[in-house]
Amino acid sequence: KTCSYTYRLKAAVSSFTDELRILERLYYKSKNQHRMALFFKCVPEIRRYGKRTRRIRPPGTCRSFHASFIGLNS
Secondary structure, X not given: OOOHHHHHHHHHHHHHHHHHHHHHHHHHHHOOOOOOOHHHOOHHHHHXXXXXXXXXXXXXXXXXXXXXXXXXXX
């Protein structure tokens, strides 16, 4: 059975993935030109956090976390 939060989470992850792709493209196009700029200093860190978040696969992680609380086998 699919929980109601799953649909919202999938939509949020889809949006996050799109935004992460845009960030990757902006970084690729601008890294040499803006490397020393103050506004660009945090971009590599944000990229790392985004990759880590994508790597944990939030829908699956939340589903198994939810199942562990209500006693279901995932």
